Every structure is written in C-alpha cells, then in structure tokens.
Amino acid sequence: MRYFVRDGTLFIRGRFRAASTGVGGGIADVTTVLNHTVPHDFQEDPVRRLELITARHGIFRDYFGLLTAVDMHHLCVLQYDSVTVFITAGVSNPTPSPSTPHTINIIAYSREGMADAALLETIITATGAKAWALHQLGYDFPGTTTDAVVAACERDAEPMHTYAGTLTEIGRRVHEAVLFGLPEALAKQQGRVKREGPSFFIYSRYGGDHWVEWQKENCPYYPCHFAGQRCDYCYCPCYPCGDDDLGEWVESSNGGRVWGCADCTLLHTPEGADYMKRNPEATLAELKRFRERI
Known part of the structure; x- marks a missing residue:
C-alpha cells in the first residue's frame, strides 16, 4: 500500500479487496481508494467528478472514492500495527443542509487479509467508534448526513481475519484509531490544532501504550542516521518491505517478529526523498536503482 496527497486528493494505491459506503460503493477488488476535496458550494454529479479526477491520474474503473469539503491538509493518518486509518472530519451538517457540506x-486499511464479512464488520466498528468519539466530544448526534467509510485489505494476503468486531485484535485497532483520530481531525479542521500538512500518529508501546504524533520539527532523535538527512519518510511507505538488503526480521519484545530496518537510509538521502515525492508509486526496485545511480 502507498498513499500520497496530490491536488487536494488523498490517493491510496495497491491491490485491495475493499468495501465502501461511498460513491459507487459496494464490495470489489480495487487498485485505488481516494478521498477528494470539493468546494463548499459543490453541486456537481459526484460520480462524474470522481471519474474526471481518476482519469486525470490514469485510474479507470477499479477504485472507490469519497468526497468531502474538508481540505486534505487536515487529514489525520493513524498507524496501529498492521492497521492504518485515514480520517478527514467536519461536523457542520448533522442535519440535512446543502450549504454545509x-x-x-474514514478509510481503514489492513495489510493482513480479511474475509468480506470482516470488511463489512470493519465499517460497523469504525462507525461505532465515530459515534462514541462524537458523544465524548459533547455532540448530540452520531454522525453527519454524508459520512462514509471504506474498509480495505491486501487482496493477495490470506484471509487471516474472519471477524472485525471490537473483541477481535483487528477490530480493536480500528476502534482505537478512530476513537483517538476523530477528535484530532476535528481539532485540525476547526483550527484548534494547526499543522502545515496531514498529521501522522503511530501507536507506540515504548514507555506504555499510547498514541504519538510524529513531527519532524520536534523529533528528539534527529539526526538518527546522518547530518542533513531528510525525514519526510521517517515512517517508510515501503514498510515492511522484506528486502534482505535493507533490513531483517527480528524478534519483538511483545512476541512475534517485526521488520527491523533501522540502518536503512534509502529514503533519507535528500535525493531519495525528492525522487519519492516526484514518483510516489515508485517500486522498491526502482528506488534501489535510483540510489545506485546517484
């Protein structure tokens, strides 16, 4: 899975099995899930708008799309082990009103495989967490009139997860990510938290289980590789790549094995980071070839 924001649109690219409640939703194999910002006075056909956006980027048919008036620099991305959740949020239309869009x-992605029933249950889990988060914030409604959820997993992975309710590991991760992330997304959209771009949170067990917002400006470990490194991809979009040239599987203190790549600087050189920004869907092999040329 790769994700990037371009021209007011979040693109999530890969080979997915997905379920969507958004425009043209359902259950399907798709290569792209996107969340596109529209003007506040948007009156166009949603299907047509998405067709134009995807065609402009060479994407045809096999996608699920969402629309919002929330700007993508208010996006919050939350990573909890194998689960990544993307949230944009605004609550100006709890009741029908065309002038408050x-x-x-919410887009919930798992790099582990899921049965179709688990994808559908992920939508329920995310919706429940959204309603509870709004309740805790003091709102008297469980959502807005235009909310949408996409649940996606790696298409080629074996279906490890049959269920995704809150008693399951994957459901608990989705629930916790939405419960924490929705207030953060609203705080950004409402101007109470100011960031120059999307926010990235990771669930950390170091020093006790908690969410951490990564900000390169305040990173206490800089420079962790070398002076002058670029930290745009501190949390690598290729992780876990499984390439023996770049890392290795190591035993986790919490049990199991995790991909360790602390010595990899593939995307930390200024040239490598810039290349990735220009070519966000570059394969690992392409990135390695580029590194060899510089």
Missing part, C-alpha cells in the same frame, strides 16, 4: 470520511 462538511462530512466525516
């Missing part, structure tokens, strides 16, 4: 869009 803000909405809550």
